[in-house]
Amino acid sequence: MTDRSIESELYYHGLLPREDIRVMLKRNGDFLVRTTEPKAGQTRCFVLSVMYDETREEAGIKHYVVQNRDGKFIIERFAFDTMPEMIQYHLSQKISINKEINVMIKNPINRASWELAHDDIEITKKLGEGAFGEVSLGRLRSRTGSKIDVAIKQAKLENMTKEQIKDITREARLMRMFDHPNVVKLYGVAAGREPLMIVMELADKGSLDSFLQKNALPAEQRVEMCMGACWGIDYLHMKNVIHRDIAARNCLFGDGKVKISDFGLTREGTVYAMDPRNRVPIRWLAPETLRHAMYSQKTDTFAFGILCWEIMMQGIEPYPGMTVAEVNTRVKEGYRMPMPPDCPAEVWAIISTHCWSDSPNERWSMPQVTKRLEQITHLQRPRAEPVSQVPAEALTGTTKERKKKKNKDRHQSRGDNKAIPVIEDAPYCIGFGKREVPKKHGEPNYSEWQFFLIFATRRLTNKQHRSNIVQTDALYKLNLLGYSVLISDANKRFHPTVIGICSSESKFAYDGLFNAIKYADLQNLYHPKLVVRDADTSIICRYISYALRIVWPNSDDQRCFFHVIMNLKKELPKLAAYSVAVAEIQ
Known part of the structure; x- marks a missing residue:
């Protein structure tokens, strides 16, 4: 890929991910040029992305890889010396990019304000x-x-x-x-x-932990730092994200303000299930994360308490004198660090009692922490406005362009873990069915309720979701192509069993749910003590059971998943899935 001339073209976006492309291309004929994400041993190529059928939304976008042969850029049947020549030719001649279907480029989509040169x-x-x-x-x-x-x-x-x-x-x-x-x-x-x-x-004082270690600050100023960090985290939660790595090392200090930084682990949503194989900063984790590898906005609250301890202790590492293994064990047993010498008692009460509660249900949310700290410090919350004297519009275009479009597919509400959120914002649907389940060792078969939850692995429109559920007499058939499927025994409380990926259209297009599952090569489907073979399976299983426990702490009184989910649908209508199929309700 060699053509520096295209860099001056406003429709050239460079290494633009597909998540941004689907937002930019809206009308038929909208197009842009980008580069492929490099793979090991392969040269990057130009890609022409075109919206050819806006009624299909993201599915209506075509991506054409431009070939480079003997110094010529080739797409379909034409070769050009430069990429701009290729684009100009198709624009002026009004020729389809594809000889089989009509794909016209009409409207070049210029770089957004945040795309810098x-x-x-x-x-x-x-x-x-x-x-x-x-x-x-x-x-x-x-x-x-x-x-x-x-x-x-x-x-x-x-x-x-x-x-x-x-x-x-x-x-x-x-x-x-x-x-x-x-x-x-x-x-x-x-x-x-x-x-x-x-x-x-640019935060002129650098990382917060380093600044604290190098400067002896009065306790009053350090409390103000805690308040600033609290405002920042509360703002992130208002934006419906979990930071997941709050620590002094991941904060900066500049213009007299603590600034939350380093969003490498940040995720959208209110609950996140982590791959247990990943390395994590043990000293900043909440007990439920150590036990279940689960994150929520309440785990950010716990980490905020650790951050406050770091600030009041001048930036030293949490749990001094303890190994990581000891921290892991002791925190789960209930150990919490002692009060810093010059920390105000009212501030420490918030940290020790309300930020470090063992149960996330008893732990305060960040809005609650913010409100109480403001009462103690008498500090006024700052307005969310540009941080530089140079207007934001002059740097990155209008602020409106940078505001995230509300995701119509999201089925979760903000609030203190009162909902089962969707992993990575994936749409889902829930349903029930009843089928014959074989017993072991030749015993007679018996009927029991089955609960299933389906996570889409790609975004689908409401129309596409509805088309995936077709009613039959007793069980609903689903087109499972491209879906991740979670199966749970309704009569086994909080024991989700297995997940499978449907990838073959010929096998899954019109098969019933349970017929389709067998093609996923899964074993012991109904065994309540299934030993999972895949890390993703473990994540999903822990995720759904943990979320249900948060919603109903006393859910042992519930007879089965059926009651739990139906109560969820009744109490939290905003969380209703695209389609809820209930068969043979008794």
């Missing part, structure tokens, strides 16, 4: 090494021509996997949602060529 970024000083590359001090030229100091993360793509690149772009996409004095601001991303640059607000 490398030529507008100047590196002045290397500050250190990050997870994927260098972190540098630099200057950004705004659209008004003025320059401001910024921090720049540089990622060398040749040293990164496709998943690592996705992680970086996802982090930047999340940061575009945020605009608060106590949250590090993103100015934009330069993805037109390597290295990939993420340009952020």
